[in-house]
Amino acid sequence: MVRVLRPGGRLVLGELGRWNLWAAQRRLKGWFGSKLWQSAHFRSRGDLLALADQAGLQDAAISGAVFYPPFGLAAKFMAPLDPWLGRWTTLGAAFLVLSGTRQADTKPGAARS
Incomplete structure (x- = not known):
């Protein structure tokens, strides 16, 4: 996704x-046979930050x-507490x-590796 962003472009990804x-x-649904959830992978805050770093964001x-x-x-x-919790932590967040932001290229026409 980062590859197709223009320099200075912003990526927003929900997980x-x-x-x-x-x-x-x-x-649990996956363990008990749900095909939809058997191969699901849930990421943590650290996982997402590592992906962003690897992509050069x-x-x-x-x-x-x-x-x-x-x-x-x-x-x-509990829904009324959601905005407050979201400002302080991601632990326990379902979403x-x-x-x-994609780094700006250093010179015109510069290729990103």
Whole structure:
């Protein structure tokens, strides 16, 4: 994805987070035969930052959302806390967002390796 960004272009990528009850529920479904979730891979904040670094993104940042468990009643009571939690941590977030900027080429026509 970074390869097709113009220099200075911004990438925003959404991922299912690794360390939360939503991912645990989906892992269990995979273990019990769900073809959809058997090969799913859930990434952590560190995984996403490493991918951004490998791709050469600058100013990489991770934010999180959906900190409540996958149960209707819990969502009703905990959803109002979501924006506050997302400002302070990504641990427990069901959804992670990576954003970063492709480095500007140093000279016109410069190829990116």
